[in-house]
Amino acid sequence: MEAFLFWTCGALMVFGGVMMVLQRSAVVAALWLVFAFIAAAGVFAVLSAPFLAIMQVLVYAGAIMVLFLFVIMMLQGPVMEGERRRMALPLWPGAAIPPLAVLVLVGGWLGRNSAGSFPAAPPAGFGSPGHVAAAMLGRYLLAFELISIVLLVAIIGALSLGHRERNQTWS
């Protein structure tokens, strides 16, 4: 059952990702990404991380992707429909070689080195909100606080970028 779920979700996630890359329309690409994220939530579930799975759907697929869509809508213009020029054909191999090399090498490495299967069953309550919260607000408190500062800075940054002087109009 787990294996089935893994293969399904994994395949859907890769499929979603590839479709996103290939789509010319930004809106459609965003939708494919949402698709991939939901599949990723399934992968989390396979990994006994239910809390992460839920957060992946809520925060990632929900909040962040909505932000993307919102921006895409805001910048309607024809540019958003697609890219005017395709990339020159000779460049494709050059662009594709490094990722493919990475993939081949990583695959090869994984084939040669196996860490073995997972421990039979995770500890009781593993991946539950309580479990994660205990770690996050305990050992990793400082990191937690720091990330809050990162968010704060991001908020201030986004505000100041979006802020316009009163007299200035859309040019």
Add this chain to the structure above:
Amino acid sequence: MHSPVQESLVQESLLRWIVLLPLLGAAINGLLNRRLARPVVGAIACGSVGLSFVLSVVAFARLASLPAEARLLTDIVGSWIVYGPLRVDLGFALDPLSAVMALVVTGVGFLIHIYSLGYMSHDKGFARFFTYLNLFIFAMMTLVLGENLLMLFVGWEGVGLCSYLLISFWFNEEANAIAGKKAFVVNRVGDFGFLLGIFLLGATLLPHLGAGEGLFSFRTMQHHANVLAPAATAIALLLFVGATGKSAQIPLYIWLPDAMAGPTPVSALIHAATMVTAGVYMIARMNFLYVLSPTAMQVVAIVGAATALLAATIAMTQNDIKKVLAYSTVSQLGYMMLACGVGAFAAGIFHVMTHAFFKALLFLGSGSVIHAMSGEQDMRVMGGLHRKLPVTFWTFLAGTFAIAGVFPLAGFFSKDEILWKTFSSDVGGVPLYAIAFLVAGLTAFYMMRLVVLTFHGENRASAEVRHHIHESPWTMTLPLVVLAVLSVVGGWIGWPAFLGGSNHFEHWLAPVFASGGHGAAAAGHGAEALAHGAAAAHGGGHGEVALERGLAAASLVWGLLGLSLGFLVYSRRTKVADSMRNLAGGWPYRVLLNKYYVDEAYDGAILRPGFRLSKTVLWKGIDAGVIDGLLVNGTALVVAVVGSLLRLMQNGLVRFYAWSFSVGVAVFVVYLSLRG
């Protein structure tokens, strides 16, 4: 060793006020400056110094009331530099030696303050002048009354500063400012030696200090004099370098003649009567150290004699009235050094005192002349002033006779004492005596030349200047008269034994200079020399008395001869003067007139190369060239070249960057997989 002295230390809080009153005066005048009326400024300045003089007299009286061997008053105000075993106090001390100096400095200082009231009455910087003058008295009294060598050094630098300020007092003239700077810098060169002497002394003495003893306190040093013996020569010579700066001896005398750029009262006070004698005072103060080193004594004596001769020869040719007096001062300071060098410290100090009287008188007199001549200082355009300036003339004449050593004026006693001590000392002997004797004649000659050119004959000035010639106001003539009286009678307190006197002066100073002898017991030779000198001073045998009388008579005659020769050459037979000038093709005259080209030599040998080195080699060469150019910017250049190569990749295509990034990742993964 002198335990009775130490135990009977008398704390005397009066001393600090002697020093601080002038500072107070300077502070008031300096801060309020133009808000005060001139009479108020004058009253504050003169009053503070006058009061200081009165206090000195009181302190002197208290000192005199003590038994001879216990004559020491101290006033420790507080601690100054205290760190670990190093302890230096802020304090003052009065012993017979500093008492004499204190009286001379405040006394003559007071008279010159009075004189300045008249001399500076029309000057814009009236208040500033008196501020500096008071500040000077403060520094000088710190020097004289300082309880330890470092306090003395404070005063030493302080007087140097005031000298700098007063020489460049009329700073409008670039030359004055340059002269002031020259004085300060040359003195600093001397201080460099002084400071090293202090260090060596401190380092030598430090391991032997007892609890609570001030390291540089004169009492401590005297107490531990035997410890100093091994390093005495080096210390004494280093300190002497300082003295050559302050007391204008070879090779650092060059600043004093230039220092005449300052107002004349300044020349009288600082560059004749007080500050320049600080070096002599310091050596007398450190007598217990100097007697430990016959070598150092020998050097001091030789330098003193050489300076006396050198300056006297230059003085014969100068045309500026103050320059003549300046070289005369250098020459007389040479005498004092000579006295110290031959171990006759009392005689040296005696000459300091009498010289303060008559040289201050001469300078003030010359100031009166310059005042009358509307600022003219060249003697070639003077002449015939004795009719219009009678007071100045007669007092000036008294000073001239005093310096020439005419019996029974002050100069006779002190100069004769030095000559005799030189003659009778091992260190001095006949060669140095011969030089000193020669200088005595030269002195009489050039002083008479000065008097004749200035006061005798017809006036050679322009009509307009001649019209303005007038005798000075009473504020200026009164000090002249007082100083003239002192120049006449001032020497009588040192009336020597061979003429039936009892030399009170030497007896008064005896406790200061005798104690060094005991400490020197280990040093053997030096002590013997001193003992020899002391024995001679106390009369010795009948034969010696006769010899002493004979030599005194000879020097008196020699001095009179110099005077009359000077009078004859410059008043009657001016052709003689011309032919002297043209002697041997005129080059000896030119060499003398140009002061042996010493300034030019220093300039060419030290200053110019120094500047060139600093500018072209150090600054432009090393700083900008090697360090910044080669090392710093060289590194920057490498970075720049690498950067410009990398710049080719900066094509602004974000996707190119992303691509390179992914290449990087691929390479990294290749590396990882190769490692296994």
Add this chain to the structure above:
Amino acid sequence: MPFITDHILSWVTFLPLAGALLLWTVVRREGPARWLALGVALADFVLSLHLWFHFDAATGVDQFVERVAWLADGRISYHLGMDGISLMLVMLTTFLGPLVILSTWRAITDRVAEFLGFVLLLQAAMLGTFFARDMLLFYVFWEAMLIPMYFIIGVWGGQRRLYAAVKFFIFTMVGSVFMLVGIIYLYFQAGSMDLAAFLALDLPRQAQLWLFAAFFLAFAIKVPLFPLHTWLPDAHVEAPTAGSVILAGVLLKMGTYGMLRFAMPLFPEGVTTFAPAISVLAVIGIIYGALVALVQPDVKKLVAYSSVSHLGFAVLGLFSLTPLGVAGSLYQMLAHGLSTGALFLLVGVIYERRHTREISEFGGLAHGMPVYATIFLITTLASIGLPGMAGFVAEFMILFGTFDSATLVHGRLLAVLAATGVVLGAIYMLWMYQRVFFGRRDNPKNEGLADLSGRELAVLLPLVLFMFWLGVRPGLVLDRIEASVAHVMAPLAAQGMTPPVHGASLEIPAVELPDGQGRFVFAKPEMR
């Protein structure tokens, strides 16, 4: 107020930071910004007075200690402390703070709030550096000083400000990086970032040599020691007056402070090995700085090179390895902070009026500006170490300490050479003074210049007062640092770096002494 007094060091350090934040966010208008900055600086000075009056001079151990575990399970902590050495430099910093801000009243008109914020930030970083007793904390403060200074020079500086700022930044950064490597190495050795843990390490000789070199480089660049000084004249010339004053007054002392606090006690082997070479460099710096100062056409550059010379004295005193020399060096830091700080302020005064600093442009200024001339003269004299002023006490102690140093092989020769710096100092300063103030007022542009205003007097008089005060009553400082200096130098004393040889390297008859008895030793003398 236990709330404040219990954490007094943090208050002193972070009050200026709070002021800076206010200036950057809330109080943006020019007038209020100035008053706020001045108020904060004054308040900080008042707070630091608490340190002065409650300081216990009898001990050399850190006082007012604050320590809170910070990172890595407390192996890195927020650890502040203060001994006599820190006290003196902190007082200097907080004392100069208000004066610096007051001096910018007219000089800075562009982006005032930002500028004052940077000044306050700089002050906070400097104070933190003096207080920090945890090496990571120290390093954070140390690097934090760079940023405001970079902006002060780079934004408000003269024409070549960018060049100067970048040069300053790169020079100091290069040194710091090596120090950081050293700190990290020591951290792994000691298992803690605490200074006390570092001090407790017993490092092998080879390691000490390398670490000393790494630390020393960072500090020597900051001092700056010849030949690492070339950033200084550029930085000074381009920096605005306030920047120069802070730079000369406090920032340069970071170098000598760091040597005394860290490089010397941590690596005694390194000290003994390198001290002869370093002291030679110091002496070269003294003479070289003075000679180059002599020929500068620009007043500010002249003063900058004089700093090189003066700080050469400070380094020489430290590496004389005698308590007297070290104390003298500390005294020199204070004296130099006062006199050179005042000199830069004075140069700033004339620059504001004439917009030039070329000596040849001036002449006869004493005519129109008597008060200015007088204060300039006093400051000049303080700078050349006239007895009765602060510089003399410092130079005397340093030179005497060097002269009497038992560990320095050529101590006497070095002292002799260094003493020539005293002579040269008089030459270049007085010559400059003469050319600027004396002579005729030939240049018509120099007519009608206003004398010092009340505000300028208020800035300068406190400095002048302390130049005299420290010259006459050095006990004020010396009593408070003696125990601390002995404490800091204790590791060196343990190394057996005391007496034996009476190094007579000059041709001066050596004095035979009972085995080193009574010479300066590091242990606190029992005499007093």
Add this chain to the structure above:
Amino acid sequence: MVLTLNHFLALAAVVFVTGMAGFVVRRNAIVMLMCIELMLSAVNIVFAAFARHHGDAGGHVFVLMNFAVAAAEAAIGLAILVEIYRRRRTVDVDELKSLME
């Protein structure tokens, strides 16, 4: 079939490479940002896999951290894009070359 750590790592690698390739190929800045999100997801899977492998919740915590970082990055990135679009009327990165020296 038993799932091993390697399965998840392989999946993550494929997803990551997809995102990477997309980032290189696409010119639309918004899509490029989305590719970054995809790569972050791949990383998240690795975190979660190792957490499962070691039975340690630390990995989960860092996945959550990554969410926050991703959110921050998206917010700033998009804000910048909006600003760029206002000025340049385009989000085609090939036309945005002012980063070039």
